[in-house]
Amino acid sequence: MDTGSISKLVSHALRHEPWLYELELDDKGWVPVEELLSASRSEKPEWSALKEPDLAAMIANSDKKRHELLDGKIRALYGHSVPNKLLKQPAEPPAVLYHGTSPETVALIRASGLQPMDRQYVHLSVDTATAEQVGRRKARFPVLLEVQAKVAAANGVAFYRGNDLVWLADQVPVQFIEFP
Ligand code: HQG
Structure with a gap:
């Protein structure tokens, strides 16, 4: 079983187009595992025996x-683009978070701050190595x-925990961003 392909399907279903799999996210983004499993099983013959422990693995x-x-x-x-914004509990972020992006985008961010663009939230990283990796999806350097x-x-920008490495924000005004 190719876990990379399953992960892609699961991300697509749970972040972007749940309706294509006859799934409906609740207000915090959850769906019943059995519903996701039956949608996934019908996608490919080799996934016909897919069970919850496979998702856990x-x-x-x-x-x-x-x-x-x-x-x-x-x-x-994290990563959602579904139209209904998920309900997230604001949390106290670390002192500094990082965002890796392409050189061409920097001027736009200088003009309008960090915006979520096609997703529900801006994605930030706890360390430079992770931000670098995120940014490399967009540019070689x-x-x-x-x-x-x-x-x-402290000035009213809400942050939310994604996972141990990823934090989310609705948007980040330019005065809180340091540019190299
Ligand atoms: C840019 C992956 C114009 C922003 C990663 C980024 C991450 C602006 C792009 C997660 C802008 C959005 C998300 C503005 C920000 N004007 N462009 N004002 N403000 N941008 O892919 O943060 O592997 O939606 O710099 O690891 O790159 O999928 O967001 O370049 O955690 O699990 O708009 O996706 O995770 O790009 O990445 P994205 P992202 P997975």
Whole structure:
């Protein structure tokens, strides 16, 4: 079983287009595992025996903690683009968070701050190595921006925990961003 392909399908279903799998996210992004399993099983013959432990193994063995299983439900921890914004509990962020992006995007961010663009939230990283990796999805030599997260939070910007490495924000005004 190719866990990478399952993870892609699960992310697509739980972040972007659940309706294509006849799934409906609740207000925190959860769906019943059995519903996701039956949708996944019908996608490919080799997934016909897919069970919850396979999803648990996929999460445990993944390079990033993208999904969470709890009490017979599963959700994506970040990355959503579904139209209804998920309900998230604001949390106290670390002092500094990082955002890796392409050099061409920096001027746009200087003009309008960090915006979620096609997703529900801006994605930030706890360390430069992770931000670098995120930025490399966009450019060979990404630019790392430093976000003064604690100061921004004290000034009314809401932050939310994604996983151990990823934090989310509705948007980050430019005065809290340090450019290289
Ligand atoms: C840019 C992956 C114009 C922003 C990663 C980024 C992450 C602006 C792009 C997660 C802007 C959005 C998300 C503005 C920000 N004007 N562009 N004002 N503000 N941008 O892919 O953060 O592998 O939606 O710099 O690891 O790159 O899928 O977000 O380049 O955690 O699990 O708009 O996706 O995780 O791009 O990545 P994305 P992201 P997975």
